[in-house]
Amino acid sequence: MHEVNEVRHLSRLTGIFEESDFLMPLFRLAAEFSPHPYYIGAGCLMQTVWNRLTGRPSLHGISDVDYVYFDASDTGYEAEDEMVRAARSRFAGLAVPVDVKNQARVHLWYPEKFGVPLDPYASLEEAVASWPTPASSLGARLEPDGSWTVCAPFGLVDLFALTVRPNRRLVTREAYLAKAEKWSRLWPELVVLPWDA
Numbered sequence: 430m431h432e433v434n435e436v437r438h439l440s441r442l443t444g445i446f447e448e449s450d451f452l453m454p455l456f457r458l459a460a461e462f463s464p465h466p467y468y469i470g471a472g473c474l475m476q477t478v479w480n481r482l483t484g485r486p487s488l489h490g491i492s493d494v495d496y497v498y499f500d501a502s503d504t505g506y507e508a509e510d511e512m513v514r515a516a517r518s519r520f521a522g523l524a525v526p527v528d529v530k531n532q533a534r535v536h537l538w539y540p541e542k543f544g545v546p547l548d549p550y551a552s553l554e555e556a557v558a559s560w561p562t563p564a565s566s567l568g569a570r571l572e573p574d575g576s577w578t579v580c581a582p583f584g585l586v587d588l589f590a591l592t593v594r595p596n597r598r599l600v601t602r603e604a605y606l607a608k609a610e611k612w613s614r615l616w617p618e619l620v621v622l623p624w625d626a
Contacts, residue, residue, distance in 0.1 A: 438585035442478065443577045446569065449477055451487050455494060455523060456571040462519050463512070465531075466553050467498035468568025468580055473525075475565045478588055479616050490615040494520075494527045497568065499553040504534035532556035545599060558582040561600040561608055562593050594622040 446452050452473070459469055473494045480489050496516060500508065509531045520527040535556065536547045550556040553568070560566040563583035570578050587594060593612060595605045602624045609621045 435584055435586075438589055439579060439581075441589070442579065442585060443569075445478055445481050446474075446577070449487055451491075451524065452477055455520070455527075456569075458520060458523075459496060460571050460573060462496075462516065463498050465498040465500045467496060468553060468557065468570055468578075469494060470497050470557060470568035470580075471495045471560055471565045474567050474569060475588060476616075479591060479619075482589070482591060483616060483618050485616075488524055490612075491525055493525050494523070496520075496527050496529045497532050497553065497556065498529070499533050499550070499556070500531050501533040501549075504531065504537065506534075509534060543601070543604070545601060547599065554580050554582065558596075559599040560596065561605060562587070562596050564588045564593060566596060590620070591616070591618050592620045592622065595624055 446456065452469075455469060455473075459467065473491050476489070476491050477487065479485075480487055480491075498512070509529070512531065513529045516527050516529045532550050532553055536549045539545065539547045550559070557566050557568045557580045564587040566581065566583050567585075567588065568580040572578055581588075583596070586592075593609050595602075600608075605624055609619075613619050613621055
């Protein structure tokens with residue numbers, strides 16, 4: 430039954446993507462942008478679903494788009510910056526900015542910025558699995574044949590249940606509570622679980 434529900438959730442998820450006048454142009458542009466494995470991920474996908482479920486405008490609460498890719502062959506700042514500049518041009522017409530990050534180099538700056546140790550990720554999927562909540566641990570891309578690749582390491586139950594809980598793999602208590610408070614102001618229907626739940 431669990432697998433049946435996940436298949437239904439996945440179909441519902443990609444249906445929401447396909448009906449989004451914000452996400453579909455983004456997915457189409459992204460499909461032709463990078464030679465590296467990539468996902469559109471996290472907040473913009475989760476919040477699009479929340480907006481659909483709660484009857485809000487499609488861009489409500491969406492401040493940026495996370496475009497994550499994985500290139501372990503060059504983890505230098507300059508290579509990532511080149512991708513950032515290319516993305517700025519490629520996605521210039523979108524309603525919100527696109528934030529580009531090479532997940533293969535996150536370990537080089539994350540400990541200093543957030544005070545949390547981090548080993549190098551072995552894959553893009555491992556990176557997605559470390560994001561702050563199960564609901565936001567989500568990545569998707571539109572393949573050239575029109576099919577979808579979705580990375581949801583914790584499944585989609587929390588996403589469609591409007592449930593926020595911590596993924597303690599990386600996020601700190603303070604960061605989780607700050608995100609939960611911000612999201613609750615924008616989507617008061619959310620069920621936010623405490624850090625210690």
